[in-house]
Amino acid sequence: MSDTTQGVPFDARALTEPVDPADSERFARELAKRYPRMNAGAFVIIVIMLGLAVTGAIITFAFAAAFGGGEPNGANLLALVVAAAIAGVILWAFRTHRRRQRERQYRLDRFARANGMSYVPVVKAPPLPGMIFGVGRERRAWDLVRGDAPRFVEFANYQYTTGSGKHKTTHTWAYVAIRLDAPLPHIVLDALGNNSIFGSNLPVGFDADQRLSLEGDFDRHFALYCPEGYEADALYLFTPDIMARFLDNAGQLDVEIVDDWMFLYTRRRISTLDPATWAWLFSVVGALIGKLDQWGRWRDDRMAVGPRPVAGGVARAFTASAAVAPPEQGVAAPGRRLKRRFSWAGVVGIGIAVVVFLLEVMGNVD
Structure with a gap:
C-alpha cells in the first residue's frame, strides 16, 4: 500500500480520469467471470419489474378485448402505451445504474492497482x-x-x-x-x-x-x-x-x-x-x-504454561532444573x-x- 507519509506517491488519478466505456465493459465481463453470482440480485429485480409491466399491459389488452367488443378502445390503448413506457423507463434506469456501477468498479480497481x-x-x-x-x-x-x-x-x-x-x-x-x-x-x-x-x-x-x-x-x-x-x-x-x-x-x-x-x-x-x-x-x-x-x-502473563522441558530428554522435564516457559502469544x-x-x-x-x-x-x- 502506498502512502504519502512514507515517501511513496499517492496516486489518485484513476478516480477522476476519463474512462473509456469499452474498457469498463471489458472489466465488467472479467468481474462477472470471477464473481458469477455478484449481479444475480439486480437481475432478479429488473426481471420482476419488467414482468409486472408486461403483465399489466397484457391484462389491459385482454380486458379491452373481452369487454370492448373485441377491439381495444382509446383509453385502453393509452394504458397499454403507458405500461410500455413504464417498462422502457425501468430498463433505462437499470442500464444507467449498471453503467455507473461498472465505471465505479473499474475506477476503484485501477486506483487499487496504482497504489499496490x-x-x-x-x-x-x-x-x-x-x-x-x-x-x-x-x-x-x-x-x-x-x-x-x-x-x-x-x-x-x-x-x-x-x-x-x-x-x-x-x-x-x-x-x-x-x-x-x-x-x-x-x-x-x-x-x-x-x-x-x-x-x-x-x-x-x-x-x-x-x-x-x-x-x-x-x-x-x-x-x-x-x-x-x-x-x-x-x-x-x-x-x-x-x-x-x-x-x-x-x-x-x-x-x-x-x-x-x-x-x-x-x-x-x-x-x-x-x-x-x-x-x-x-x-x-x-x-x-x-x-x-x-x-x-x-505478551499476556496469564498465558504462562509453567515448567518447560529442557535439552536432555523427557526425564529431565520433571526435575527441579526444568526451565519456566515465557508467556505464549495469545x-x-x-x-x-x-x-x-x-x-x-x-x-x-x-x-x-x-x-x-x-x-x-x-x-x-x-
Whole structure:
C-alpha cells in the first residue's frame, strides 16, 4: 500500500480520469467471470419489474378485448402505451445504474492497482471478529480495497439489516481493518466526537466498569474500554506517542482491537471515488501503522504454561532444573472479549414491537 507519509506517491488519478466505456465493459465481463453470482440480485429485480409491466399491459389488452367488443378502445390503448413506457423507463434506469456501477468498479480497481493494492467488488458476511460484523442479517461488504504491505489493510463499505416488515432497518457502516502481529486484549475506543445526544453510536454497549481513564486530553476525545484486570496492559499498549497518533489522525473514528485485528469504524462511506477521502484514509493508516510494531512485543502473563522441558530428554522435564516457559502469544480468556452492557433501551424497544404486533393481530381479528 502506498502512502504519502512514507515517501511513496499517492496516486489518485484513476478516480477522476476519463474512462473509456469499452474498457469498463471489458472489466465488467472479467468481474462477472470471477464473481458469477455478484449481479444475480439486480437481475432478479429488473426481471420482476419488467414482468409486472408486461403483465399489466397484457391484462389491459385482454380486458379491452373481452369487454370492448373485441377491439381495444382509446383509453385502453393509452394504458397499454403507458405500461410500455413504464417498462422502457425501468430498463433505462437499470442500464444507467449498471453503467455507473461498472465505471465505479473499474475506477476503484485501477486506483487499487496504482497504489499496490487489489479490488474486490463484494463479500457476503465477511468473517471478521469486529463488533459490527456479528449484528443483524443480510451482512455484506462492498467495494473492498486491500493491501498486503507493510501489513494487511482492508478498506470497505458495509451494511446489515435488523428488524422486519415496517420495522426493518438497514444500517450502513464503513471500516478499515488492519492485521496485527499478535492477538491483543479486547479494547474499544469510542470516539466521543461522533456520538449523538442519545449517547454512543456503536451497535453494542459495554459495561461502564471497564472504562479506563488515560492521561492528557485523551479522555475528552475517546472513551477507552478494556477488560477488567487488563488496565496495566492497556497502559502498556497506549503509550503517550500512540495516544497522540490517535488524537491527531483518528479522532472521528471509533476503534476496536480484537484478536489480532484493529478496526476503524465510521458511518460515512469511505470506499468512494473521492480523492480527498482516500488521501485522509491513507494518512490515518500510515500514521498508525508506524507505531503498531511495538504492539507485537506484548505478551499476556496469564498465558504462562509453567515448567518447560529442557535439552536432555523427557526425564529431565520433571526435575527441579526444568526451565519456566515465557508467556505464549495469545490472550487469556478474561481478556478476549469485553463484557457487554445490559441495554434497557433494547428491552423497551422489543416490548414496544411486541405490543404493536399484538394490537395489529387483535385489529385483524375484529
